[in-house]
Amino acid sequence: MKNVYNKEEIRIIGVDAGGTKTRAAAFDADGTILAEAVSGCGNLVLSYDAAKTAITSAIRDVCPDGCAYIAVGAAGASSGELSGRLSAELTAEFGVKTDVMSDAELALNAAFGPTADGMLVISGTGSVVFLRQNGVLTRAGGWGHLLGDGGSAYYTGMCALRTITTLRDRNEPDEILERAVFDALGIDDLSGLVRYVYAPERNKADFAKIAPVVDQLAENDHMIAADILWKSADTLSDDAAAVLGRAGIPEVNIALTGGHICHSDTLRLNFEQTLRIKTGSTCRLHFLTEEPDPAYAAYRLWANT
Secondary structure: EEEEOOOOOOEEEEEEEEEOEEEEEEHHHHHHHEEEEEEEEOOOOOOOHHHHHHHHHHHHHHOOOOOOOOEEEEEEOOOOOOOHHHHHHHHHHHHOOEEEHHHHHHHHHHHHHHOOOOOEEEEOOEEEEEEEEEOOOEEEOOOOOEEEEEEEHHHHHHHHHHHHHHHHHHHOOOHHHHHHHHHOOOOOOOHHHHHHHOOOOOHHHHHOOOOOHHHHHHHOOHHHHHHHHHHHHHHHHHHHHHHOOOOOOOOEEEEEEOOOHHOHHHHHHHHHHHHHHHHHHOOOEEEEEOOOHHHHHHHHHHHHH
16 A cells, blocks of 8 residues: 555545456545555455455555545446445445446446447456446446356456367467466466366466456467457457447447456457447447546546535
8 A cells, every 4th residue: 555645635446356456546636646445356246345354445545544435346336236235324424425337337427427329348357348328327347257248357367268278178278378368367287277277266367367468469369369369359249349339339448457458459449340330331430548546536536526
């Protein structure tokens, strides 16, 4: 944690609670970061109590003496009544207005503010596409790793593992890919891979960590790794193209966020290229050059009230 704020300053707290980690940031009245902290998984569906503990801990780390407003974007917040429940509990605990939304909606507000139109494409541990047009939100993806998450780090990692086993079945093993992935997982062979994959404690973050390995190989001109990233970009752009097709708009500003797409130049370029092909001349695409900081949405929402 880094902490450089003055106790006399107004503190607005933004919390980005994802499937891998929770990050909280405190902003002053001018939107400058004063402090930030990281804690554990903030997915409300996986474990509401554990997620709330991670979120509460991160908030206390950046504002031990109180704050003016809190905005939380949490994975799983759009499921059932979880957002309303967490909002009420955090409001009671910290004594200030607290808005809770999905992590995707938080990032959308960070990129475009609480009212402006735009599309947000998230490719981190999971994936989702959101479009806000004239105040109406539409989306594709965001169904979790069993039902979706195409183009996510989890998807890329699983593609790599399935590629390894498929090539073995064809008696065409790619030893470079195998060794890089096995080293990342701390295993020695295919038997170890099976034990790793089917271990009961395994979660999607365990497979998402394979994605940087694939990206590094692709950057070094490994053709099979490059093909895996093309597949990820293709399925992610399918979701984006579906949302734009339903909207029928002539142009759109697009923000990209999430560790997978923002740390992989190959995936990002592939995504932009495939989406341009799929939309053709029907929609002009304007990609933002900088990744939005999801926590910054708290400041934008506070300033808009």
